[in-house]
Amino acid sequence: MSAPQASSSSAPQQQPEDWKKQLNLPTKDTRPQTEDVTATKGNEFEDYFLKRELLMGIFEAGFERPSPIQEEAIPIALTGRDILARAKNGTGKTAAFIIPVLERVNPKIPKIQALLLVPTRELALQTSQVCKTLGKHTGAQVMVTTGGTTLRDDILRLGETVHILVGTPGRILDLAGKGIADLSQCPMFVMDEADKLLSPEFTPVIEQLLSFMPKERQVMLFSATFPLIVKDFKDKWMRKPYEINLMDELTLRGVTQYYAFLEERQKVHCLNTLFSKLQINQSIIFCNSTNRVELLAKKITELGYSCFYSHARMLQQHRNRVFHDFRNGVCRNLVCSDLLTRGIDIQAVNVVINFDFPKNAETYLHRIGRSGRYGHLGLAINLITYDDRFNLYRIEQELGTEIQPIPPVIDRSLYVAPGTEEEVKGAQEAAKAGQKVAVPAGVGGHGMQAPQVRGKDRSLPPLPLSSSSSSNPRHSSSTSSRLTRCLSSSSSLSSSTTARMRLGQARTARLSLPTSSSSTASSSSTASLSSTTSSSSRHSCSSRLRRWRRASSDERSATTRERR
Incomplete structure (x- = not known):
């Protein structure tokens, strides 16, 4: 007797790529890009065997394929090895460490599992937002803490589950020192803009923070510039780090x-x-x-x-x-x-x-x-x-x-x-x-x-x-007076130039500047931005300034005589 045939009415098996069609993808950015981000090996994010929930967040954030720094850093970071990465500004360094951090975080463990340090408060807010955007489907809980905010709110938030802690060194050291932030089971430590964080003002704080963390930890440093002080930190606190240097030239090509x-x-x-x-x-x-x-x-x-x-x-x-x-x-x-x-x-x-x-x-x-x-x-x-x-x-x-x-x-x-x-x-x-x-x-x-x-x-x-x-x-009490003095001395224009600018006559046919103080009478006398004021102009301005001072002195003398 032949085997029973499968029912033709059964639902078709879901194809592996069907989940991509259900994503809420942003408008594609069609602007041209330079080789700083296009000179890749041709890898895809799927090649790193990331969680589907993480891939969904990556694609919905507008990422299409990894940049050169992401191609180099992500597979190494996923293995748990220390990393010392140097790449240009604006080439995707933030995602290069956030993606492996989100992949390695276990949402079922209610402990801080990754500490991301940044030097400024604005950068902390931005980094935490990137974490939340990329990991919105993973269930990872992200918290940001910086100076200038109330400590009470941070204490209440740390009473709940936090998997990734983003912040500035001073505030995190304060929380860890008081036993509020438990870093004893935090295996991942990342420093963005590491050259700034390893400056003399931050280095003692960084070393104290590392003492709160387990000895078996992964340390990752990312920056566009690495001074010599980074070598001392690497020799003391990192274990055979994998070094990435994509700075064949320092400035961005675009x-x-x-x-x-x-x-x-x-x-x-x-x-x-x-x-x-x-x-x-x-x-x-x-x-x-x-x-x-x-x-x-x-x-x-x-x-x-x-x-x-x-x-x-x-x-x-x-x-x-x-x-x-x-x-x-x-x-x-x-x-x-x-x-x-x-x-x-x-x-x-x-x-x-x-x-x-x-x-x-x-x-x-x-x-x-x-x-x-x-x-x-x-x-x-x-x-x-x-x-x-x-x-x-x-x-x-x-x-x-x-x-x-x-x-x-x-x-x-x-x-x-x-x-x-x-x-x-x-x-x-x-x-x-x-x-x-x-x-x-x-x-x-x-x-x-x-x-x-x-x-x-x-x-x-x-x-x-x-x-x-x-x-x-x-x-604050003397800001206005100081600004007024500065405005009238080093950074201000002459009164004739200011008046002409306010009348809307400063837009010349070329990018130009006035070459003399008599430009009020004739707006056509212009020069290139690279030109300087002539000696006659400086002499004219100086003579006007002396006349103004003499007039002001005469007025003050007259006022004094009237009071007497």
Whole structure:
């Protein structure tokens, strides 16, 4: 008797690839990418035998295939071996350690199983969000803790299940030292931006944290730069680490670098001209001090452009709000100190401006790495004064790169992806017609990539530029007066130039600056950004300043006589 035949009405067996069709995939990013992320071996995420729940989170986050650093780091990290990895900014280092951490975490064990250390609070928030996004289907519980927040909330949260702990060294050491965070069964220890974490200010804290962890642990270090101090840490705390170095060149290939040679008092005018001529999607403007950050943000706001600012002396809640709103595209321009030079990944940033030129090559490398993220195009413009000329030469030599003089016209194809303008225009027209459309990849929440127009692209008023934004009372009480003095001395324009800028006459046919103080009478007398003010202009400004001082002195004398 023949074997019974299978019923034809039985449900067909599910194919292995059917689960991919049910994923909620984001809009595909069609922007071109450089070899920094495309020079791969051709591997796929499925080749690493990751959990399906993790693969679902990876694909839904927009990842298609691993970048070079991910290809090198993920399979080694999955074996539990120590790793010392060096790769360029914006090439996928964060996912290179988060993916193996999520794979190795067991959600059924209610213990902290991975500790991720970062140097800044903003980077901690970003890293924890990436963990939650990639691991949303795995059941792993992620907690972030930083300084500037209440310890009570952290204590309550650690009373619940936490598998991955992300934070800054000081706060985590505080929690571990008080016995609140139990790291005795935490086998994975990761340091992002490891060169900063191994600086003299952090090294004692790191070593104390390691004493709370088991001896059989995996230590992974990731950064774009590794100073000599890393070797001492490696020899003392790591066991035959697998070293990855993908830094055949230091700077990103997609970032074009220019410098503009000018005087200090011309910087604001130069910045205004750049705003009006460049197709800025979002920009980050760096200053070397917190006072100058607030000063410049105030000046940009007065000129009519939307602007936020952030620095280390602000209240933590204000810093969090600025970071969140700027990341969501609420504002176009962010003025900040070196607080945001490390790890911050905002895809919509296509222009970085060094209003104050950095003092060392490491800071410069991390600053310009905020644009051109993940192999995309970016633009870095440096405002150079006479005192910065030696730093410019030294940084070029150390990084092995060339920073060129800024041309009269900057080619948009160097920092704007082809086809983006058409996509944005189509999205804007569809939005006007009431249709729901997806925002093109790499475009901020404002959905614009045209030259900025004063007063018309401010989606939200900027944070208050008053003294209340600072957490230091002594600093805050005199901030306004100091900013006023700075504005009237080193960083401000002459009164005639400021008036002309406010009338909207500063947009010239080329990227240019005034060459004399008489430019008020004739707006056509312009020069290249790389030109300096003539000696007659300086003599004219000095004579006007002397006359103003004499007039002020006469007024004070007359007032004194009247009082007597």
